Amino acid sequence: MAILGPPSRRSAGRRRRLAAVLGVTALAVTGGGLLAPPAAAMATASAAVDFPTHCIPPPIAGIPPIDGTTTAEITVDNAAPEVGDTVKVTYKVVKPAAGNPVDVALxxxxxxxxxxxxxxxxxxxxxxVTGPKKNPPVPGLGEFPPFEMTGTFTVTAPGEIKLSPGDYNIHTSYILELDTPCTVTNPPAPVSQTIIATDGGNPVNERTITLSAASGKPGERVNVTGAKFTPNADVTVAGWNGSAPTADKITSKSTSTGSFTFRPKINDPATVGIVAFEGASWDPVKGAGPAAYTLIGDVPPLSQQLGTMVRNGVLSMTQAGDSVQLSTVDFGTGGASTGALHTVTVKDFRGGPAGWSLTGRVTDLTGPGGAKIDAGKLSWTPSCTTKAGSPSTCAAGSPGAVGSAGATLASTPDGAFTGGEFTVDAGLSLDVPAFTPPGTYAGVLTLTLT
Structure with missing residues (x-):
């Protein structure tokens, strides 16, 4: 069947106006006559059927109602159920009654x-029955794609049960939230599936619920009407996530005849259906449903407050080695015996306002026969590097003598927020007197971090 575009007498300007507002299901009628398959008294196989359909595009589209033909097929997961069984129904619209009337792709x-x-x-x-929010792109003036919807019902009587496609609605979420309801022109439509139910001898739960709508925007209320519940019983109507009730719940009492009409507000994004049950929790023996229900449009965001803790650490230091061998000097000449301090790494992970100071002091260097080189003869040239991202910046101490009294190697100042990681180095020079007795001399350089 050919898809008919908008009438040729419509102006290009109007088509442009439609294109601007129509991320929607403004539809064009498809041709074709009615075709209903012959009835088969005890048939269980499904068949695609054609039926006349009256579709009303969104008013904003500026398009009149569309009378076309829908081709649809009903299938079930159990064509020979027992009374009390739940049957899953799939309503597949093989060919909708309309197509995209504009040359702008959806x-x-x-x-x-x-x-x-x-x-x-x-x-x-x-x-x-409801379907997922899923469809392929629709080209300009192209056919509207097939789609499927599913739902369930409980078998309450033995015998031949006939299933026919009924009214359907297409909701679109593009630029605007719009609906295009399509109704069966001469209900009921032809029978597409026949099932044969048998009496299994099990108790039958005859409780039923019907919904005033199969979809709605978050926060909207839907009328849920129940029948054949226990008279004057507490009944809960709740959303259904496919396996259990959701947070959407309302509880009240049934009437003296076991009926009710509740109007729950549906907000939970997990809700894909609605159930009703007696008692404190879902029990299929004392409940009805699920009846398919779909949230459409923007689902309100959920929020979860997050918390964590940053634990403060300590002020610490490590060094790359613990023995420094200075260069050799000659007896009678003496002079500078040089070397380098092993790198010291300072980590200030306290996270407070205090800075730190790294100082050093040295003992006399003693040699053979009690000979000594005075501690005041050792001098250093400090340097300090701050790791990127550290809140504090370290400063190297002044070059000069270390001695037994000590000197500052590096430091960081106090501040509102301090800390970081730092590497400290120093060049060492020991001024050895010219006629210092030959031999090996040793002393201790002590570093203190405060």
Missing amino acids: PADIMTPTGKVTLTGAQTGSVT
Whole structure:
């Protein structure tokens, strides 16, 4: 069947106006006549059926109602259930009654379908079905894609139960939140699936619920009508996430006849259906549903407060080695015996306001026969490097003698917030007198961090 575009008498300007507002299901009618498959008294196989459909595009689209033909098929997961069994129903719209009437492509995953499946025969009523928000891109003036919707119902009577496609709605979330409801022109539509239910002899839970709508925006209320519950019982109507109730709940009493109409507000993004039950928790023996329900439009964000703790550490230092061998000097000449301090790494992980100071002092260097080189003969040239990102910046001490009284090697100042990681080095020079007795001399350089 060919998709018909907008009537040729419409102006290009109007098409542009449609394109601007229509990230929507403004639809164009498809042609084709009615075709209903012949009835089969005890058939269980499903069949695609055609039925006339009346679709109403969103008013903002400026398009009149569309009368076209829908091709759909109903399938079930159990064509021979027992009374009391839950049957899953799939309503597949093989060919919608409309297509994209403008030459502007519609993006993927903007369409959320909902609908009804009609039950006749041994059991009457309707089954609410919904589909996921998923569709391929729709090209300009292209056919609207097929889609599927699912729902469940409980078998309450033995015999032949006939399933026919019913009304459906296409909700689109693109630029605007808009609906295009399509109704069966001459209900009921032809039977697409027939199941044969048998009486298994098990107790039958006849509790039922029906919804006023199969979808809604977050925070909207939906009418949930129940029947055949225990009279004057506490009944909870709740959202359903596929395996358990969600946070969307409302509890009240049924009437003296076991019926009720509650209007819960649906907010939880996890909700994909609605159930009703007696008692404190979900029990399928004393409940009804789930009836399919879909949240459409923007789901309000959830928030979770986060907390953590940063633990303060300590002031510490390490060194790359503990023995420095200075250069050799000659007897009678003496002079500078040089070397380098092993690198010292200071880590200030206290996270407070205090700075630190690294100082050093040296003992006399003693040699053979009690000979000594005075501690005051050792001098150093300090240097200090701050690791990137450290709150504090270290400063090297002044070059000069170390001696037994000591001198500052490096430091950081106090401040509002201090800390960091630092590397400290120093060049060493020992002034050895010219006629110092030959031999090996040793002393101790002590570093103190405060």
